[in-house]
Amino acid sequence: MIVVKVGGAAGVEYDTVCADLAQLAHDKQPWVLVHGGSHETNEVAAQLGHPPEFVTSVSGYTSRRTDRRTIEIFEMVYCGKTNKGIVERLQKLGVNAVGLSGLDGRLLEGPRKGALKVVDEATGKRRVIRDDLTGKVERVNVDLLRLLLDHGYYPVISPPAISTDSDAINVDGDRAAARIAGALAAEALVILSDVPGVMSAFPDPASVIAEIPRDRIEHAQEHYAQGRMKIKLLGGAEALDEGVQRVILGDSRGEGPIRAALDGKGTVLK
Amino acid sequence: MIVVKVGGAAGVEYDTVCADLAQLAHDKQPWVLVHGGSHETNEVAAQLGHPPEFVTSVSGYTSRRTDRRTIEIFEMVYCGKTNKGIVERLQKLGVNAVGLSGLDGRLLEGPRKGALKVVDEATGKRRVIRDDLTGKVERVNVDLLRLLLDHGYYPVISPPAISTDSDAINVDGDRAAARIAGALAAEALVILSDVPGVMSAFPDPASVIAEIPRDRIEHAQEHYAQGRMKIKLLGGAEALDEGVQRVILGDSRGEGPIRAALDGKGTVLK
Numbered sequence: 294m295i296v297v298k299v300g301g302a303a304g305v306e307y308d309t310v311c312a313d314l315a316q317l318a319h320d321k322q323p324w325v326l327v328h329g330g331s332h333e334t335n336e337v338a339a340q341l342g343h344p345p346e347f348v349t350s351v352s353g354y355t356s357r358r359t360d361r362r363t364i365e366i367f368e369m370v371y372c373g374k375t376n377k378g379i380v381e382r383l384q385k386l387g388v389n390a391v392g393l394s395g396l397d398g399r400l401l402e403g404p405r406k407g408a409l410k411v412v413d414e415a416t417g418k419r420r421v422i423r424d425d426l427t428g429k430v431e432r433v434n435v436d437l438l439r440l441l442l443d444h445g446y447y448p449v450i451s452p453p454a455i456s457t458d459s460d461a462i463n464v465d466g467d468r469a470a471a472r473i474a475g476a477l478a479a480e481a482l483v484i485l486s487d488v489p490g491v492m493s494a495f496p497d498p499a500s501v502i503a504e505i506p507r508d509r510i511e512h513a514q515e516h517y518a519q520g521r522m523k524i525k526l527l528g529g530a531e532a533l534d535e536g537v538q539r540v541i542l543g544d545s546r547g548e549g550p551i552r553a554a555l556d557g558k559g560t561v562l563k
Numbered sequence: 564m565i566v567v568k569v570g571g572a573a574g575v576e577y578d579t580v581c582a583d584l585a586q587l588a589h590d591k592q593p594w595v596l597v598h599g600g601s602h603e604t605n606e607v608a609a610q611l612g613h614p615p616e617f618v619t620s621v622s623g624y625t626s627r628r629t630d631r632r633t634i635e636i637f638e639m640v641y642c643g644k645t646n647k648g649i650v651e652r653l654q655k656l657g658v659n660a661v662g663l664s665g666l667d668g669r670l671l672e673g674p675r676k677g678a679l680k681v682v683d684e685a686t687g688k689r690r691v692i693r694d695d696l697t698g699k700v701e702r703v704n705v706d707l708l709r710l711l712l713d714h715g716y717y718p719v720i721s722p723p724a725i726s727t728d729s730d731a732i733n734v735d736g737d738r739a740a741a742r743i744a745g746a747l748a749a750e751a752l753v754i755l756s757d758v759p760g761v762m763s764a765f766p767d768p769a770s771v772i773a774e775i776p777r778d779r780i781e782h783a784q785e786h787y788a789q790g791r792m793k794i795k796l797l798g799g800a801e802a803l804d805e806g807v808q809r810v811i812l813g814d815s816r817g818e819g820p821i822r823a824a825l826d827g828k829g830t831v832l833k
Contacts, residue, residue, distance in 0.1 A: 337639075341610055365644045369607075372662075373643025374635045377723075377731065380666045385729040391667040391707075392642075396650045398661045398716050437661075440714055446668050446707070453647070459655040461647065 294323050294479040296537075297551055298470035300486045300521075301329025301371075305545055307379055310485065313551035314447070315386035323442050325477065326390075327450045327470040328379060330371040331357070338366045348411040351419060354524055356409075359426045359463040364453060367463060368394070371451040379449050391446045393437075395430070395454035396461055400438070401469055403431035405456040428462040430454050430469045433476035467521075467528035475535025482532045483554045484525050485545035490560035491526070495519045504561045507533050529562040539563040564593050564749040566807075567821055568740035570756045570791075571599025571641075575815055577649055580755065583821035584717070585656035593712050595747065596660075597720045597740040598649060600641040601627070608636045618681040621689060624794055626679075629696045629733040634723060637733060638664070641721040649719050661716045663707075665700070665724035666731055670708075671739055673701035675726040698732040700724050700739045703746035737791075737798035745805025752802045753824045754795050755815035760830035761796065765789045774831045777803050799832040809833040 295317065299310050310326075317324050334357075335345045343366060346358035357363065376392040383390035395401025405428040408421045441448050452469060453461040467484055474482035491513055494500035505513050510530045518526050522542070529540035540562040543554030553559070565587065569580050580596075587594050604627075605615045613636060616628035627633065646662040653660035665671025675698040678691045711718050722739060723731040737754055744752035761783055764770035775783050780800045788796050792812070799810035810832040813824030823829070 337611070340612070341607070365648070368647045369639035369643035371643070372647050373639035373641070377638045377642050377664055377666055378635070380664075381725070381729065381731050384666060384669065384725060389668055392664070393661070394647055394650075396647055396654060396662070398659055399654065436714075437716070440710065444706075444710055455651070455654060459651065461651050 294325070294477045295555070296325050296327065296470055296474035296477065296479045296482045298327045298467055298482070298484045299329065299545055300466070301331040301333065301375065302487045303332045304487065306550070307382060309548055309550055310545065311379065311382040311386060313549055314383065315388050317551070318388045318447060325438060325448045325450060325473060326379070327466060327473060328375060329466045330375040330451065333375065334367055334370040337370050338363065341366060348409065348422065349414055351410045351412055356427060356465070357463060358422070360424065361426065364426050364461050364463065367453060368461065371453070376449060376451050383447065383449065389446050390449050391441055392449045394451055395464065395469065398434050398437040399455050400434045400450065401430045401452070401454035401464065401472070402434070402457065403429045403454055403464065405458065405460060405462050426460060426462050428454065428456055428464055430464050430472045433473050435476045438477065465524055465528070467525045468531060471528035471532035471535070474532045474537045478536055480538050481555060482529070482537050482540045483543055483551055484529065484540065485543050485550055485554065486521065486525065487545055488522065489544045490542050491517055491522055493517050502560050504563065506563065510562060533562060564595070564747045565825070566595050566597065566740055566744035566747065566749045566752045568597045568737055568752070568754045569599065569815055570736070571601040571603065571645065572757045573602045574757065576820070577652060579818055579820055580815065581649065581652040581656060583819055584653060585658050587821070588658045588717060595708060595718045595720065595743060596649070597736060597743060598645060599736045600645040600721065603645065604637055604640040607640050608633065611636060618679065618692065619684055621680045621682055626697060626735070627733060628692070630694065631696065634696050634731050634733065637723060638731065641723070646719060646721050653717065653719065659716050660719050661711055662719045664721055665734065665739070668704050668707040669725050670704045670720065671700045671722070671724035671734065671742070672704070672727065673699045673724055673734065675728065675730060675732050696730060696732050698724065698726055698734055700734050700742045703743050705746045708747065735794055735798070737795045738801060741798035741802035741805070744802045744807045748806055750808050751825060752799070752807050752810045753813055753821055754799065754810065755813050755820055755824065756791065756795065757815055758792065759814045760812050761787055761792055763787050772830050774833065776833065780832060803832060
């Protein structure tokens with residue numbers, strides 16, 4: 294079993310990702326795809342008069358400020374245009390894909406954060422946000438995924454998740470993919486983004502770190518990871534801790550991005 | 564088996580529909596829900612700078628002019644906000660709902676229309692549109708629906724469908740629901756909208772026709788049906804022809820709309 298996460302940054306090449314997934318399906322290799330949609334959500338939110346806001350937690354992770362209207366716009370882009378666009382691409386390639394959010398069949402469930410402790414980046418002041426619709430995935434409905442996979446359907450999954458009170462909640466896609474990979478006891482979790490891996494001298498692509506052992510991930514987070522790579526390393530560590538054999542932080546750009554990652558291109562965590 | 568279709572007009576009360584569906588699920592009555600999203604699609608399309616256009620076919624049915632950008636906006640509202648909003652409501656009521664579009668698992672498949680013959684309502688002139696992404700459902704993936712139902716999941720379905728060439732295509736929701744009801748050999752198809760039924764003296768609610776036998780549906784279409792009721796009668800006739808025992812054209816407004824329809828309130832086709 295392979296779990297692939299593809300981000301939602303500007304210029305993500307879904308066509309090459311889907312071509313690789315079709316080849317894997319053709320080779321009888323089961324997989325689950327998890328995708329994002331952040332860049333387009335920002336654009337649509339702005340067009341709909343509800344521009345995105347981001348907050349930085351006291352532990353240094355950046356996340357989308359998520360009120361009810363944001364969840365609806367988020368669902369429009371992630372579960373609507375992006376998810377169905379990927380399903381359509383895969384169907385064109387002969388893959389019987391089924392798109393699901395974390396709400397469907399309670400696929401991705403977990404607690405909503407009661408309070409979000411954030412830091413104002415300009416002033417450095419701390420404040421607490423209590424009405425944010427964010428949380429984290431603690432349970433994956435593996436039965437539903439296996440039911441689909443056993444009957445020839447390939448799951449294409451996106452946030453939001455569902456809270457224990459059945460509210461739609463925004464969760465981090467990389468960490469959701471890590472949970473899914475862990476729950477499925479996947480051999481590999483491939484996390485693709487628009488950089489070639491973890492770089493020791495960001496943004497020099499020649500400085501990509503080929504391998505980071507589990508016990509050096511926190512060190513890499515602290516010293517090398519920039520921006521979103523920090524949370525990808527956190528997700529990667531969580532996947533390894535749940536028994537995933539290896540996590541590859543690969544490049545979504547260029548031909549054959551999943552194949553390249555499975556061949557060890559990028560940063561391998563193990 | 565009961566198939567329920569709820570439209571996407573302004574002011575649709577999803578809460579009362581979902582409350583009825585939860586009661587049916589509690590009573591071990593299997594069902595499938597099909598929903599629309601037209602009103603909100605119009606609003607979002609306008610906000611995103613791609614205002615809706617409608618065309619009238621030479622046979623007198625009105626449909627949405629659907630180019631690629633329209634399909635994407637359509638997916639945002641139907642498959643994103645509306646579908647996930649309904650799934651979330653049902654989950655809150657303890658129903659393990661799973662939202663699907665016609666693309667997912669090729670749930671709703673059929674030919675794309677090669678040419679759409681339309682009439683310009685202002686001038687009466689006829690013209691042919693060749694790039695429209697519309698079509699009709701000819702095959703329903705009953706196996707996928709039964710797989711979900713047999714494992715305790717309740718399907719919540721929305722267009723688009725998938726063409727034989729695997730393009731997303733806009734299809735009429737009422738006729739899609741009729742196909743689903745036929746494929747599942749449903750006892751009843753309940754089509755809810757914002758009118759109390761077929762009225763012999765539209766819009767007088769006292770003139771609702773209680774029952775229309777199959778062989779009088781075309782007559783009712785010609786003489787009584789206004790606006791969207793015309794295509795609902797077409798869908799109803801198709802459902803009866805495929806073996807559905809009865810079709811109820813009921814009112815989505817007020818408490819207990821599905822219960823009321825199943826009790827015979829509205830116009831019953833049989």
